Amino acid sequence: MSPYMLLLTCTSLLLGTTLTLASNHWLTAWMGLEINTLAMIPLMTYPNHSRSTESAIKYFLTQATASMMMMFAIIQNAWATNQWTLTQMSNNTASILMTLTLAIKLGLAPFHFWVPEVTQGIPLLSGMILLTWQKVAPVSIMYQISPSLNMKILTTLAILSTLTGGWGGLNQTHLRKILAYSSISHMGWTIIIMPINPNLALLNLFIYIIITTTIFLTLNLAQVTKIKSLANLWNKSTPMTMIIMITLMSLGSLPPLTGFMPKWLILQELVNNNNIATATLMAMSTLLNLFFYMRIIYTSTLTMFPTTNNSKLQWMYAQTKKTTMIPPLTVISSMLLPLTPLCLTLFQM
């Protein structure tokens, strides 16, 4: 990609999300989402390959449909209530349509099919942007209109998402697909708490973004996209095997690690609101996620590739890729649990 094009797309990615976050008017919020979608496409097709082009087309078609539905909901709301303020989604039809639209944008369960398909075909770093940064704008809109969203639909979407996120990833051998299913499952966790306590949803998204960024950066260092190739990771960089193990445990929300914090708080909030069955179902279906994270951990950390090593030992030499971001991100994504009160205070705006 030419540097000018890269500059244009990256600036627009930042501009789109910022526009959505800063806007109080539905039109500008919608424009921000559109800018985000368009700016993402060249990043997806960058190594010009038919698989990545296919992914970009799938992404574009899904997002265009979602944008069209969103515009329809906005116009319906403006028609019925005579105003365009973002927080005033008081029309019932518009609110239901908006819930479904944001579900498509976030890849929640009945509309989740594009997420694994798109993530599978694009490069690792584009996948990282797709699964992290692209979630910020829709979640922020959902956060702002959370009192007027339809709670039954949201809860159904959320439970279905955690179930499909856990179930779909079970038999996958490709890391990007596994991370896509993990994203679906985590979006389910974000959405289940949205009508009850939106600040916790933001906290959950924040921690999910940090952990996923760590994993994608680690995988990008070794350029692995299959579980099988992870068995040679020790040869590329031995500490990375430990980092992947800890980060995946955290993503699977095991207690002493960061990932446990949002799950803990969400489960507590659900139980406090008498949603005990929902809480149980969510916790059980996340165990499926933990199972396929364990398979990655087993291959990357606990075993070696069953042949003699044919390549040079690369860990002895200086890395050509920058690893500056990986250690701090690993620390944040594994050791934040004692700082739970601080995080809670940060997100209780």
Add this chain to the structure above:
Amino acid sequence: MDMVMMVYLFSFLLVISFVAFASKPSPVYGGLSLVVSGGLGCAIVVSLGSTFLGLIMFLVIFGGMLVVFGYTAAMSTEEYPESWVSNTVALGMLLFVLLLKLIWYFVLDKVEVATVIGLFDVVGNSYVSQDCGGVSLLYGCGGWILMFLGWILFMTICVVLEIVRGCD
């Protein structure tokens, strides 16, 4: 009531042209019916009084973008395109018309033939140039929005060029 009848006729033709491209003929005819449906949509908008908006939509979107980009691109793909007389497409049209009938049957009691009362005065003439007011607002206090919209269009052309450029 003359205008109301016009709008009713245009709406009917609009639905028919939706059936025409939803039944998936070859892209050439699909593009053609898309252009026709777009033109009918503009005609509805014009009939309801927003003459400026309808004209701009027709000239820029359908005249420029849809015909030049979509239609010519579709023309270049096939030598013997599949039209509506093909078996599968005809079956598709039949199914869609049946679906329309069903929907019409179910919503018949609930939906009246919609006319926007606010757009007509007592003798049935429409108020003129509400849309011109909107345009002047867009160029006046909505200038920043216009800049963002321009940025989106610029970005879109860059993205399209970047994608179709191929390997470097």
